[in-house]
Amino acid sequence: MQAGGSSGGTARERREAKVRRRRTIRTVVVAAVVVVLTVTGGGAAWYLTSEVGTLRAQSTTAKDLLTTSDRKVADEATRAALSAQISTVDQLLAQPFYTRFPTETVDARQPLAAASDAVRGSMVEFARNAVTTGRRGLAAADARGQKIFTATEGKGVADAIRSNLRSALDTSAAVDEATSDVVASENLAELEKAVLDMRTSISTLTVSTDALSEAQDAVTCPAPDQVWDPDSGVLPSSALVAIPWAPKHFVRADVLDGLVELDAAYQQAFGEHLTINSAYRTLVEQKALYDPASATAAAPGCSTHGLGLAVDIGGGVQAFGTEQYNWLKANASTYGWAHPTWAEPNGRVPEPWHWQSVLAPANAA
DSSP states (O other): OHHHHHHHOOHHHHHHHHHHHHHHHHHHHHHHHHHHHHHHHHHHHHHHHHHHHHHHHHHHHHHHHHHHTTTOOSOHHHHHHHHHHHHHHHHHHTSOGGGOOHHHHHHHHHHHHHHHHHHHHHHHHHHHHHHHHHHHHHHHHHHHHHHHHHHTTTSSOOHHHHHHHHHHHHHHHHHHHHHTTGGGOOOHHHHHHHHHHHHHHHHHHHHHHHHHHHHHHHHHOOSTTOOOOTTTTOOOGGGEEEETTEEEEEEEGGGHHHHHHHHHHHHHHHSSOOOEEEOOOOHHHHHHHOOTTOSSSOOTTOOGGGGTOEEEEOTTTTSTTOHHHHHHHHHGGGGTEEOOGGGSTTSSSOOTTEEEETTSOTTOO
16 A cells, blocks of 8 residues: 555645646647747738838839829820829728738739839830931931031131031931930930930031021121022922913912912902912022112022012002002912012012012011
């Protein structure tokens, strides 16, 4: 009995030992659960915090892109789509932290990235189109500059003014060559720089061309209402058409319809065509008519007749105050023709017979 009692203890002792073992097991299990919850819960929190931070940074970048892309996209719908995605992300980020699922944050990133990429692609397309347009504008400015430069050679304009245009033309050629391969670029910064370079070159070229043209005008055309034009008297035949009822006389093709309509109305009023005495004048003809001592004919290169935009009319129109003249004064503008201020009775050179298209330089001879 003693041996059994000493080895197994009393019943009370056995019960107490069993309770202690249960407490130990419970403590270990609880500790293990706490460790697991701590590890897994903390990891989830860290992961969710990291993803939210990434999404928030992505949203900030997208907002900056939305601002910088204003009026710089080929398709405005891409900006609307990006704006919608930013709103969706902002709503998600505004939710309480504990209500978010990690997958919601991750899932929101892909559509935002896609919308941002679409805007960037549209910006590249817009800039590429601007390069193409810029090259056309530069070519047009260059062609005009080359024409003015050639036409003013040896015509009395100061060398410094012509040198400025020559420099602008050389710069234009260099810019055009530099941007010739940029059209195919995917680099937005490179495309936008090309557009800026071309706009700067066009501006410089235009200012230099205008300065030379004005300087030549000052040398060639003595009257303030005369305008020098390098095309005066040298228009190609393709730009001119014969007046149907006066086929020996020509005007610029784009003003003929108005003249024909004016003549039709004149016939209804007077029963006859407008009497055309003169129209387009070549440079040779302008030189033959010009008399420096007389203001009647404009200096060669300064005449709207040389641009195919003027006609001299007889048949009663050649005198102020006649019925025919008064009718033209009242009706010509309806058809795109006018009597310039300088040719009025109190003008610099009173010429009742001189009528010109409204496309002619204002009040030019």
